[in-house]
Amino acid sequence: MQLPLHGSNPQYLYQSLRVTMPDSFYDFSANINPLGPPAGLKEQWPSFFESILEYPDHENRELTELAASMEQVSEKSILFGNGGAELISLTARMLAGKNVLIIQPAFSEYAAACLANQCTITNYILKEPEWKLDVEGLLPLIKEQDALYLCTPNNPTGMSYAKEDVLQLLTACQKENCLVILDEAFYDFVIDPFTYRTYLSYFVNLIILRSMTKMFAMPGVRLGYVLAHPGIIDVLKSFKPHWSVSSLAQKAGSICLREVVHQQETVKYIEKQKRQLQFFYKTTGLVVSQSSVNFYLLRDPELDARHLLTYLLERGIVPRHTFNFPGLDGKWLRFAVKGEREHAVLMEEFTQWKKHRSTL
Ligand SMILES: Cc1ncc(COP(=O)(O)O)c(C=O)c1O
Structure with a gap:
């Protein structure tokens, strides 16, 4: 087996x-918050029951407004999905048949989703045990790539790549018209969390992935979001099933985002x-x-x-x-x-x- x-x-x-x-x-084996979900989520959960009687808001308005104000981006730059995993699938769907570089080791769903969409995958394997982002080695490869997946802080190593290396890579990718899908599923576990969100206005090729599964210990709820240029969000949205974010997930998300x-x-x-x-x-x-x-x-x-x-x-x-x-x-x-x-x-x-x- x-x-x-x-x-x-x-x-x-x-x-x-x-x-x-x-x-x-x-x-x-599962890397979720050892303190469990926030107490407020458990307390309010019974009050969500009635929400299962209706279809969810497919535009996810309330949660999107809240996230946009917290992330200080326009609502048009956010898309919620059924966990980070659905959003990875949507990015791969957008890249169907294209050349994709995956900086490894990394979360295995990037490769699985890209393979399912007939992408041609190149793996660039970083050297253990430092797993330093080898920008010099990566630069010559970028020309042929339509997109690159990078996970920082990285799953599975747990290490954050140096900011100057990531920025150098982003700049080179922007020049070569190569999209960068930057997975920040674990960014909020770092002391003084750092996010590349503030660079969204410089890099129109940047797509940031977030999962609400890990910090809020709710893998069974399924909630995550993407931050990107509105043009990219529109494309991803066009592939997304209409009601993929349940009413329960939307309510849970609104509570958790406030749980600073x-x-x-x-x-x-x-x-x-x-x-x-x-x-x-x-x-x-x-x-x-x-x-x-x-x-x-x-x-x-x-x-x-x-x-x-x-x-x-x-x-x-x-x-x-x-x-x-x-x-x-x-x-x-x-x-x-x-x-x-x-x-x-x-x-x-x-x-x-x-x-x-x-x-x-
Ligand atoms: C790096 C990374 N990105 C995304 C995901 C997907 O998260 P979700 O459970 O929200 O689908 C995971 C899940 O393990 C992950 O490790």
């Missing part, structure tokens, strides 16, 4: 690796958890990526990651495998940052792993 393409739903990972799933487990304090508390919480983990990992000989967000890559330099993956799954620890990330090819495991209780279990398992490894 093929390994699952994404984190979450760990039963598929257990099945594909033929490891018996324990009765209880800790899922580190929840976001600030989340960032502080994650930083604290990461500090403790980093301190621990230094003592283990395990290598971890310099993540700026709520997940990180980890590798045991002495052994094939498959051993560690199986070992952890047997003990009810579920990491995200990396076999379907070009450039990682399964050598690393990705872990979400979670809470103290989960980390205590994780650290204990790694301590045991160290002892186990020395017997192999």
